[in-house]
Amino acid sequence: MKSVADVIGVARSNLAERAKHRQPKSVGRPPQPDADLIAEIKAVIADLPTYGYRRVHAILRRRAMAEGRQPPNHKRVYAAMRRHGLLLQRHAGGAERRHDGRIAVAEPNLRWCSDGFEVACDNGERVRIAFALDCCDREAMSYVATTGGIGGDEVRDLMVAAVEHRFGRLDRLPGTIEWLSDNGSGYIAHETRSFARSLGLEPRTTPVESPQSNGMAEAFVRTIKRDYVRVSPRPDAETVVRQLPGWITHYNEVHPHRALGYRSPREFIKARSVP
Numbered sequence: 001m002k003s004v005a006d007v008i009g010v011a012r013s014n015l016a017e018r019a020k021h022r023q024p025k026s027v028g029r030p031p032q033p034d035a036d037l038i039a040e041i042k043a044v045i046a047d048l049p050t051y052g053y054r055r056v057h058a059i060l061r062r063r064a065m066a067e068g069r070q071p072p073n074h075k076r077v078y079a080a081m082r083r084h085g086l087l088l089q090r091h092a093g094g095a096e097r098r099h100d101g102r103i104a105v106a107e108p109n110l111r112w113c114s115d116g117f118e119v120a121c122d123n124g125e126r127v128r129i130a131f132a133l134d135c136c137d138r139e140a141m142s143y144v145a146t147t148g149g150i151g152g153d154e155v156r157d158l159m160v161a162a163v164e165h166r167f168g169r170l171d172r173l174p175g176t177i178e179w180l181s182d183n184g185s186g187y188i189a190h191e192t193r194s195f196a197r198s199l200g201l202e203p204r205t206t207p208v209e210s211p212q213s214n215g216m217a218e219a220f221v222r223t224i225k226r227d228y229v230r231v232s233p234r235p236d237a238e239t240v241v242r243q244l245p246g247w248i249t250h251y252n253e254v255h256p257h258r259a260l261g262y263r264s265p266r267e268f269i270k271a272r273s274v275p
Contacts, residue, residue: 034080037072041081050227052088053078058256058263103180103216104135104259108269109166111135111178112201114158114187115217116150119229125237129244130154132162133220135180137272138257139265140220140248141165147237152189155181163199173200180204182214223251 037060044059045051051059057074064071081087105111116130130150131143142161144154163173179201181187193203206214228247234240256262263271 034083037076037080038084038086041077041084041086045086048227049231050088053081054258054262055256056081059254062267103214106136108134108136108272109175109177111180112141112162113180113214113217114155115182115214115221116184117221117225119225119234119240121234121236121240123236127237127240127244130158130186131217131220131248132158133216134166134265135216137265137268138216138220138260139252139269143244143248145241145244149186150184151186152192153186155186155189155192156195159196159199159201163201172198176200176202178202178204180206180214180217182206220251223255227251227255 040060040063041056044056048055048059054074057072057077060077061071078087103111103113111134112132113135114130114132116128119127119129121127125147127145127147128150129143129145132141133139134141142158142165144150144158144161146154159179163170167173177200179196181203183205186192187203188205196203224247228243228250229240232243232247251265253264253266255264257264257268260268
């Protein structure tokens with residue numbers, strides 16, 4: 001049989017199988033049906049159309065575990081979404097700016113970062129929003145919104161709200177926390193910096209003309225604009241302000257974050273608190 005196999009250029013094992021009238025063994029498991037999985041995926045992206053397969057998988061995994069079911073493998077989610085044309089197109093907007101240095105910290109309440117952005121409405125109004133994040137768990141602890149400018153009063157209100165969210169009502173933090181921001185007038189005002197230190201916050205600012213140095217805050221702005229603002233109605237400022245609490249709550253409680261193992265900030269906080 002070896003001579004025959006060599007002459008016709010096939011493997012000897014192939015000839016042996018044919019001689020026994022057996023089909024070659026299939027490799028791997030048979031493909032599983034996609035119908036139920038695709039229905040779940042479509043339900044997720046109907047509400048969250050900007051989510052790629054990684055975040056869709058995180059949502060499906062969370063739901064399956066809550067219901068006591070075996071969660072789908074992320075490779076299967078990717079393959080199903082690819083077959084049904086549900087994958088997002090690759091970003092083609094050029095390279096993202098990277099921050100200089102490391103903003104993230106290993107423990108909560110060591111460094112908080114803050115920044116602001118604006119949302120344009122269909123009627124020409126603009127809503128300006130400032131926020132404060134923890135640089136460990138990425139929770140959006142506080143925010144302020146106005147149709148005017150973000151000045152020192154708004155920044156100081158933001159600081160108080162962040163402190164009360166994490167520690168309750170108190171006159172001064174139990175330990176110093178860095179407060180990282182850009183060089184906006186509301187942040188660098190003498191009154192604001194003095195007020196921050198009176199609370200136990202230590203103001204830190206990014207280098208001049210280098211807003212990317214506050215990269216974590218910039219990433220939050222991109223997430224809010226991409227996953228919430230862009231897919232929501234914005235006829236006027238009142239509508240945007242009314243939706244804003246829901247956006248922040250969803251970000252904190254549901255939005256899977258890659259740096260947190262595709263958990264939401266509050267899932268990450270809860271996991272850290274379990275002994």
